[in-house]
Amino acid sequence: MWWSDDEWEALTAAEQCGMCADAHVPTNEHSALIATTSTSHVRLARNQHHAGYSLVILREHVVDMSELPPEQLARFWADVQRAARVIDGVSRPKKIDYLVMGHRMPHLHCHLLPQHAIDDPLRNVNIADGPTYLSPEAFDAAIAALQRMWKSLEPPLGR
Numbered sequence: 001m002w003w004s005d006d007e008w009e010a011l012t013a014a015e016q017c018g019m020c021a022d023a024h025v026p027t028n029e030h031s032a033l034i035a036t037t038s039t040s041h042v043r044l045a046r047n048q049h050h051a052g053y054s055l056v057i058l059r060e061h062v063v064d065m066s067e068l069p070p071e072q073l074a075r076f077w078a079d080v081q082r083a084a085r086v087i088d089g090v091s092r093p094k095k096i097d098y099l100v101m102g103h104r105m106p107h108l109h110c111h112l113l114p115q116h117a118i119d120d121p122l123r124n125v126n127i128a129d130g131p132t133y134l135s136p137e138a139f140d141a142a143i144a145a146l147q148r149m150w151k152s153l154e155p156p157l158g159r
Ligand SMILES: [Zn+2]
Pocket: 014, 017, 018, 019, 020, 021, 060, 061, 062, 106, 107
């Protein structure tokens, strides 16, 4: 059964939104900040079972992609593309899967879930695989490497 109307109203309210509360902070329980653009926050997930697993989170509280004007939509996807190039440069996956869901966290964000040589391509995607947590030193090193790569890449839309 889907959420009740009251549950969904509470979940979709900006005032109670967990992503609005902590998508911009340097570190939180789930992730750490790689970069911020005019449109998005880019974060590395703490669960690194799929090395390079990151999220691009719209800065504004918008529940569904269908609500975005074309320019903002283009900037959001440009940020996703730049994040993918960064992950590709640092983690060298075979493929990156892009997941936009939001039925539990209805604030527009895209999961970038890298698939590596050890992953079975016939298995269904599960963002909760693992979890695998790096040592604090290794996680900080991953953030630093991604930040260096982020800065080295030109913004796709010239921002
Ligand atoms: Zn929000």
